[in-house]
Amino acid sequence: MDTFALVVTIAVALGFTYTNGFHDSANAIATSVSTRALTPRAALLMAAVMNLGGAFLGQGVAETVSEGIIATPEGSQGMGILFAALTGAIVWNLITWYFGLPSSSSHALFGGMVGAALAGGTEVIWSGILEKIVIPMFVSPVVGLVAGYLVMVAIMWVFRNANPHKARRGFRMAQTVSAAAMALGHGLQDAQKTMGIVVMALVIADVQQSGDEIPVWVKIACAVMLSLGTYAGGWRIMRTLGRKIIELDPPQGFAAESTGASIMFGSAFLFHAPISTTHVITSAIMGAGASKRVNAVRWGVAKNIVLGWFITMPAAAVVAAASYGVIWLVFG
Structure with missing residues (x-):
């Protein structure tokens, strides 16, 4: 029974990773597709390959997830807690994907872990939640917004005398690199979260x-x-990020992607913090878009996205707690 529970839990964890991939693929490529720097299929293929590579770049984020959020539960009850946590995250991913809302798969997972742990009587490491999740949840979007704005302002100043058509063509080509960096950062961040589980x-x-x-097989399975x-692909969310927040041009797309990739690499290597790629790229898009004029950003859409950020963890926690209750009734 223990072996069966382990196999099922790992299978569900890999299922969560799959939903994470199609839910968050928009993070890496929405700007490049919307500016026509890349065709949708070429962008998805590039993102998939770079996700695979990014998964092998480190393991600091995985260690944070496996040891810094909840105390490791024990026995069959512990496996039930993990199963319920993953169920909560998957359900919330599917709901937000259906409505095209770019919420955070990472925070859905963390919310699921906390909700299942509380329902199962396992210790929640609140200091780790505060330092590694809550603080980065607020800081990373602010950094993304400000950095995206400043990078775009710098681009406009440096290329102020350039031929507009040549500059746009050049940045459209440069977006291939910045989108690849975003996808690599996504693999570095999000594959490790499932590795930790x-x-x-x-x-x-x-x-x-x-x-x-x-184990190497865990890295390979999660990365694949x-x-x-x-x-x-996550076409619903891609439309939200690429079109509904702001009509991006290639320089803005490059600024947003470069900003997002830099923040993801920095947080993973310097702080081992599992930040949300969704939060970072969305805020960077807002910052880059606001550099020309503030009302260029559709702040009503942005408000709905930010609201989704705040409800993700508690919503996933509630689903996970309910899932654990069902498991306890059936198998307890």
Whole structure:
């Protein structure tokens, strides 16, 4: 039974990674597609390949997820908690995907972990939640907004005397690089989050003793599932990011993607903080768009997106807690 529970939990974790891929693929490529720097299929293929590569760049984020959010639960109850946490995250991902709302898969996972842990009587490491999730949740969008604005202002100043048509063509080509960097950062951040969950499941099942090591097969499985999900595409969310917030031009797209990629790499390597790629790129798009005129950004759409950010964790937590209750009634 324990082996069966482990296999099912890992399968659901990989399923979450797949939904993460098609839910968040828009993060890396929406701006490039909307500015016609890349065709949709070429952009998705590039993003899938770069996601795969990014998954192998580190493991600091995975260690934070596996050891810094909730205490590792034990036995069959512990496996039930992980299963419920993943269920909460997947359900919320599907709901927000259906409505085209670019919410955070990362915060859906964290909310699911907290909700399931509270329902199952497992300790929640509130200091880790505050330092690694809540503070970055507020700081990273602000940094993305300000940095996106400043990068775009710098671009406008540097190229103020350039031929507009040549500059746009050049930035359209440069977006291939900036979109690839975004996809690499997405792989670095989001594949590791599932790695952390799988490692926690292996520790609960006594397959390994601690969460310090990530088996190679876990890295490969999570990376491949994220890439497959990315290639499946998230067209609903892509339209929101690429068109509904602001009509992006190639320089703005490059500024937003460069900003987002830099923040994701910095947070992963310097702080091991599992930030939301959705929050970062959305705020960077807003900042880059506001550099020309503030009313260029459709702030009503932006308001709905920000509202989605705030309700994601509690909503996923409620679904996860309810899922754990069902598991307890059926198998408890």
